[in-house]
Amino acid sequence: VYPIRLVHVGRIKNEGCRLLEAHYLNLLKGYARLDAVEVPEGRGDPDKQLLEEADRIRRALSGIQCPVLLDAEGIRHNSESMAVWLGQGMDRGLSLGFVVGSSHGLHESLKREIKEKISLSPMTFPHELSRVMFLEQLYRSFTILRGKTYHK
């Protein structure tokens, strides 16, 4: 089982999203040692909020060799190429950390610093649902890498 850090901004308030997060975290247990770090949302106007969150995200990513932002402008993988990408990262033995931002997204300075960005969809989704979608794709990637059949 591979160590993977998940950095999330803010709590999941929606009950359905919370159940789904727990569901996928549980399924992922057999594949990865997940270290989920939830940093609090920033305060003030959007720019100030994102700046505060960016600082917290940087600290939460300390020690991670390959940080990755989930970002609608990122690389558009399909599930197979996402699995290949993940497999290559693991083969290189890199510590991976995935970041899902808050409702306002991620601060520009963080986007400039962290080059690796993955898009789940060109569409904008609520960040709570994005967290669920990412965990589902992470789980799907592992099942693809293991050649396991997994119900769509």
Added chain:
Amino acid sequence: VYPIRLVHVGRIKNEGCRLLEAHYLNLLKGYARLDAVEVPEGRGDPDKQLLEEADRIRRALSGIQCPVLLDAEGIRHNSESMAVWLGQGMDRGLSLGFVVGSSHGLHESLKREIKEKISLSPMTFPHELSRVMFLEQLYRSFTILRGKTYHK
């Protein structure tokens, strides 16, 4: 409120997805008169199953002028262009029907017949989660068309 038909194959079994579906159906009430039709999954091997489901989907779409398939190979909208597309369809007064297939997807014959296809993501998601993702985007489209702020 605009009439929109939703055609789904199979029941949602996951509790989190069920809660989220109810959540978005409720939010959508102010914007659309949704007519949700759930057709049973087909039986037998995947091809036979999809063929059975295609027949049921055709019947469930009767009377709909503009049927649309949710399909990973479809047009890749972002949330803004999806809203524009929806607004144009409504301006033309067309009755709209959206189809989310089962775990095996949709039969090729149906994909040939129905030209209008929209992709939620190049990634493959479980069909239960796709239903939730679609309802969220439909709701987001309406809020974009109405110029309402909506929390990401």
